[in-house]
Amino acid sequence: MDHQFAVLSDPADVPAPPEPDRLRISGCSVVIHFAHRLTDGLDFSQIFEAGGLRTIDDDRSYNTKVRTGSGLVYSALFDCGPLPAALARVVGSSHADGLRQAVVSLGGEYVVTALPIILSMPGPITQETSAVELTTPLTTDTLLRFVSLLGAPDTSRILAEQSASAFARAVGIEQSDIEETWAVEGAVAIQVWNLDGTRGRVSTSMYAGIDESALYAWEISALLSYATDHLLEDGLWLRRSPRSVFGLVRTGMAFFDDHMVFVNSDCCLEMAHLPAWLRGRSQFRLSAYGYDSSSIFVWTVGILRRIVCYDLSTRYRSVLADLAIRDEISPTEQSLLTRRRVQRAALLDRCDGFREKLIESRNRRLDEWAERERPTEQVVATLNRDMEKCETVSLSLLRVREDREKNRRDSLIAMMGIVLAVVQIPDFVDQVAGWLDSRRWGLLGVSASLILLPLAVLLRVRRRRVQ
Numbered sequence: 001m002d003h004q005f006a007v008l009s010d011p012a013d014v015p016a017p018p019e020p021d022r023l024r025i026s027g028c029s030v031v032i033h034f035a036h037r038l039t040d041g042l043d044f045s046q047i048f049e050a051g052g053l054r055t056i057d058d059d060r061s062y063n064t065k066v067r068t069g070s071g072l073v074y075s076a077l078f079d080c081g082p083l084p085a086a087l088a089r090v091v092g093s094s095h096a097d098g099l100r101q102a103v104v105s106l107g108g109e110y111v112v113t114a115l116p117i118i119l120s121m122p123g124p125i126t127q128e129t130s131a132v133e134l135t136t137p138l139t140t141d142t143l144l145r146f147v148s149l150l151g152a153p154d155t156s157r158i159l160a161e162q163s164a165s166a167f168a169r170a171v172g173i174e175q176s177d178i179e180e181t182w183a184v185e186g187a188v189a190i191q192v193w194n195l196d197g198t199r200g201r202v203s204t205s206m207y208a209g210i211d212e213s214a215l216y217a218w219e220i221s222a223l224l225s226y227a228t229d230h231l232l233e234d235g236l237w238l239r240r241s242p243r244s245v246f247g248l249v250r251t252g253m254a255f256f257d258d259h260m261v262f263v264n265s266d267c268c269l270e271m272a273h274l275p276a277w278l279r280g281r282s283q284f285r286l287s288a289y290g291y292d293s294s295s296i297f298v299w300t301v302g303i304l305r306r307i308v309c310y311d312l313s314t315r316y317r318s319v320l321a322d323l324a325i326r327d328e329i330s331p332t333e334q335s336l337l338t339r340r341r342v343q344r345a346a347l348l349d350r351c352d353g354f355r356e357k358l359i360e361s362r363n364r365r366l367d368e369w370a371e372r373e374r375p376t377e378q379v380v381a382t383l384n385r386d387m388e389k390c391e392t393v394s395l396s397l398l399r400v401r402e403d404r405e406k407n408r409r410d411s412l413i414a415m416m417g418i419v420l421a422v423v424q425i426p427d428f429v430d431q432v433a434g435w436l437d438s439r440r441w442g443l444l445g446v447s448a449s450l451i452l453l454p455l456a457v458l459l460r461v462r463r464r465r466v467q
Contacts, residue, residue, distance in 0.1 A: 003253050003254060004252070005251070006151070007213045008209075009250075011242050015214070015217060020235045021163070021199055022198070022199070023034070023140055024138065025139075025143060026137045028143065029286070030117045031117075032183070033183075033184040033187040033300065034157070034163040034181060035183075038111070039179045040340070043107060045073065047172075048171065051172050054171060059437050060285065075104075076102065079100055081165070083117070083401075084158055093135065100116070101114060101163055106308070106349065107347055112304045114290075115159065116290025120196070121135060128287050128452075129290075138197075147223075150188070151185070160182065161181075189291070189296040191291045194275055202207060204256045207258055209252075210252070220262060221245040223267065261295045270293045294363055298367050301369060305351040318388060319390050320386055323390065331397075344387070348383070
């Protein structure tokens with residue numbers, strides 16, 4: 001079943017630019033992501049089983065949307081340090097709880113931390129979970145500035161350090177066990193879930209899917225374009241062409257006509273209005289995950305898949321470059337390369353096969369949609385070729401080393417044979433004594449050469465082997 005629907009059929013369907021503060025948001029979740037690569041030899045699946053983190057064990061969790069055997073770990077939220085003051089100032093908040101994050105992994109050395117920030121007017125949500133309390137509903141411009149600041153280098157660095165430190169502490173590893181941490185660009189998810197502040201909108205009315213998405217096409221296109229700097233200042237998002245708006249909002253995805261999901265290469269955006277029908281499940285998910293959107297859950301796993309594929313591709317290109325200048329490789333090193341290749345091939349299989357582990361067709365369709373926006377198929381194909389090349393080249397280098405070792409052994413055996421043949425001549429010692437008495441220096445010199453020269457060659461070969 002296809003869950004994608006046409007929101008706008010033609011650029012002429014795009015409404016006129018609205019007032020900049022028409023859409024006012026009383027509650028939303030902004031989810032950012034950080035990638036962590038553990039040091040070689042560490043497998044997060046084993047660390048998680050032995051660590052202090054837990055999964056969300058509840059029939060309202062997103063784990064119920066995934067078949068068993070996927071290998072996915074999605075932990076419960078845990079503390080992640082304070083919210084930077086600059087972020088609270090942007091949204092005019094005087095009260096901000098500490099941040100929380102969850103770890104997401106399919107095993108191996110890769111982990112993604114999903115850090116949801118709930119922005120909400122005071123109410124049930126702010127009483128039950130960590131949130132940034134708003135004093136007034138957000139305009140589109142204010143939310144854009146907030147998301148932009150999240151990606152600013154200084155803010156991103158602070159949050160990445162907090163994420164890595166909290167992650168290491170939560171799973172009981174040293175921070176040095178995390179080889180690298182970086183903010184994932186183009187990985188923001190936004191769920192707008194309370195539109196109470198919007199003028200002329202009845203709080204008890206559910207979000208009218210296609211109709212309201214068409215009505216708020218300008219605002220939706222602006223949020224999807226948060227990564228475009230020049231649209232964020234002075235309301236310039238209102239000055240783009242209707243064709244640009246149409247290109248971003250022409251198609252959305254939904255299961256029921258009470259929300260709409262939009263995906264591009266940088267963002268997963270869900271528009272909804274939960275207060276109209278706020279159920280216990282939504283309240284639970286906002287508290288347990290920081291968002292009530294299976295689309296964002298699927299989007300997050302897609303980010304993990306992208307991180308694994310792109311980072312492994314970069315690393316294997318580096319390995320190939322290193323092997324290209326080597327003239328041999330040790331058996332231990334070659335064995336390690338083979339073991340790592342087998343482990344990483346299994347991880348890639350879990351990444352590639354995760355879509356089929358999703359139970360609902362709408363979630364599989366959304367993952368396909370997200371994959372089309374930022375495809376990894378070519379990257380995976382190149383990565384598989386590079387992994388095979390590494391295996392072939394490393395085996396060739398190992399054979400070169402083995403051939404050299406064999407030649408050295410053969411030389412040593414030959415030299416030893418010569419020496420033994422000389423020193424085991426019967427009555428050789430008595431013969432030397434006779435030559436000394438009769439001063440037959442020529443014979444003595446030849447005999448000494450037969451013994452000392454092979455020994456010198458043996459010593460030289462030995463020194464080269466040590467070097």
